[in-house]
Amino acid sequence: MSARERGDDALAADPFSWQVTRAGVVRILRGGREVVVVGGPRAERLRAQLDRASEQEAQQLLARATGNYRRGNERR
Template sequence: MKNIDKRNQLDEEPFSYVTTKSNTVFLRYEGKDIKVLKGRQAEQFLQKIAGANSVKEEQLILAKVTGNFKRGNER
């Protein structure tokens, strides 16, 4: 895990998520919604998060699920 987050950006915990009653998952980056997971994708995500051993591992899972959403023109 040391080689994955070389700049220690995940230590700041920029990612978060919210789950609704209907098992819809909203993924957030610095408080802004960036992706919505529904159905099977949401179930798989929740299983992965439940298996995380640490906060940093949760952050890594969230980063991988969100993908490459930053393109340089965000404000």
């Protein structure tokens, strides 16, 4: 199993969720806890990408936005 497949499995088991506030800020949550808040132009870009993405692609985008994106070289 590749590192990418392991990362996809982890995202499926414990997915991110997100909320867009009235101010246009994107709140990214995981396990019911806020992980990161993205604002400004970065939030606009992320919202546009999330609108076009499948659920799996959205999870990858959210993982990248949080910095919680496995590269396959971390120890377990």
